[in-house]
Amino acid sequence: MKIAIIDYGAGNVQSVQFALERLGYKGILTADADLIYSSDKVIFPGVGQASSAMNTIKEYGLDSVIPELKQPVLGICLGMQLLCQYSEEANTECLGIFDTAVMRFSEKVKIPQIGWNMVTDLKSDLFLGIADKQYMYFVHSYYVPVIPQSIATTYYDAVFASAIQKDNFYGVQFHPEKSGEAGACILNNFLNL
Structure with a gap:
């Protein structure tokens, strides 16, 4: 199986490679459009700043490549947020696959949210074998609100979408590569889609 990990200088790439x-499996770190198009699965990781x-x-010309992909694509953390229309982080226009804005947590809570939090309302083959209320590892200051494409939710400041899906595009706000056995199970489920 050919797995492309989109390379745009984002953090957490090595931990994704190690998790695979x-x-x-072996993930190929690449920004090459042909290699990405021809992969069986694409992982769009991300730790960093949206703009x-x-x-x-x-x-890199990837803004026209990513929305055209037909194989399963998994956005992780910032990767998930960049699949949305817009981010409040530096007023950034994103890829527009999910028609929603990414919002900043309010000042009432500690930002970023760092650590383990519960993932509930699981709806997707991505979560096969995962119990509801499973804890996953998060690091983020911005979130996707609950939308019709939400396939999991989490509470921090408010209920937000901790996973989303539209057609072949999946996004998880948490880091499966840092979420122990449950995270490994989610990555494996993605690779088996």
Whole structure:
């Protein structure tokens, strides 16, 4: 199986590669459009800032590649947020696959949310074998509100979408590569879609 990990200078890429290796797969880190188009699965990781990430994605021409992909695509953390229409982080226009804005948590809570939080309302083959109220590892200051395409929710400041799906596009706000056995199970489910 050919797995492309989209390379746009985002953090957490090595931990995604290691997580795939633990499952017996090799992920190819690439910004090459042909390689991405021809992969069986595409992982769109991300730790970083929305506007600088979008600038790099545009510079590499990936802003026209990613929305055209037909194989399963998994956005992780910032990768999930960039699949949306717009982010409040530096007023960034994103890829527009999910018709929603990404919002900043209010000042009432500690930002960023760092650590383990509960994921509930699971609806998707992505969560096969995962119990409701499973804890996953999060690091984020911005969130996707609950939308019709939500396939999991989490509470922090308010209820937000911790996973979304539209057609072949999946997004998770948490880091499956840092979420122990449950996270490994989700990555494996994605690879088996």
